[in-house]
Amino acid sequence: MPVRVGVLGVGVMGTEHVQLLSRVVAGSEVSAVFDVDQRRAVAVAGGCGARLFDDPMVLVKHDDVDAVLIASSDETHEEFVLACLAAGKPVLCEKPLAPDVDGCVRIVQAESDLGRRLVSVGFMRRFDPGYAEVKLALDDGSIGRALMLHCIHRNAVWAGQSSAASISGSAVHEIDIARWLLGEELVSVTVHRPRASERAGGLQDPMLLVFCSASGVLVDVEVFLNAEYGYDVRCELVGELGTVSLDGPSPTVHRASGQTARAVPADWRPRFDVAFRRELQAWVDGIGTAPHGQFASAWDGYVAAEVAAGSIRALETGQPNRIELRETPALYR
Ligand code: ISE
DSSP states (O other), X not given: OOEEEEEEOOSHHHHHHHHIIIIISTTEEEEEEEOSSHHHHHHHHHHHTOXXXXXXXXXXXXXXXXXXXXXXXXXXXXXXXXXXXXXXXOEEEOSOSSSSHHHHHHHHHHHHHHTSOOEEEOOGGGGOHHHHHHHHXXXXXXXXXXXXXXXXXXXXXXXXXXXXXXXXXXXXXXXXXXXXXXXSOEEEEEEEOOOOOGGGTTSOOSEEEEEEETTOOEEEEEEETTOSSOOEEEEEEEESSOEEEOOOSOSOOEEETTEEEOOOOSSHHHHTHHHHHHHHHHHHHHTTSXXXXXXXXXXXXXXXXXXXXXXHHHHHHOSOEEOOOOOOOGGGO
């Protein structure tokens, strides 16, 4: 029997997930779809043979839904994840787990009270083959102890609401991947504000976030969301014996007319295509058994939100900020 997935929200990411779950991932089908935009929901449900729901809470509880994928707008995430926990159903929630730290804490509390792990957060970079190799080079000792991590996060265009939103929506991926790669927490942050691009509509773009990890590794992150030329994510981990870095922005090199060229993807979907496939396959494979250890848990979702909130404070005050985390509940230790 395939795992029957109900999808809440079929905008850009939800539609992408529906296509992968119904056509690419082995052992899954999309059985139910909800979206606030009925026309969009009808089109997506029709394309994959799913049943259409006009109430997300009815979808979550329905017997034809074994697991739920949340790709709706950020402000709905907490309510939907809590409903999945109440129904005892595995849930994969796109980042952010909740729009603010308190919402994440409520989810962590609800899952802890339940006493079993059902929540995974869609930090898909953990399933990217390039990042996996960076992690392996650190874990197998070949580059020695980590000293510095240099990260770049560029979007082609971004019409965001605020400079803070570029931290909570984009830099948050760097926060999660830095914790995952280094296997330790980020304990302080400073945010530098260079001259802003005139194309950034008054937002602070670019910005440079500098974190320090618990053991003293320095992590610098350039976030530049109106970089114009394409979607470009880079990462180099510097160790005592060598360095390891992502080779990007795309895997293929063209040589013609006396030039060497690599295409730059337009956005994160082609860049992380393999990661999304592997993430969804791992999630489907883990349903009914234990969640795959590579997934960000609800606790990781909380920590990412807490570090992002600390970074936003550092952006606003211009001062270094210490990041204090709550005590890790037993379920996540
Ligand atoms: C977008 O919302 C994402 O989640 C992408 O992964 C990220 O790289 C991009 O900057 C965000 O705007």
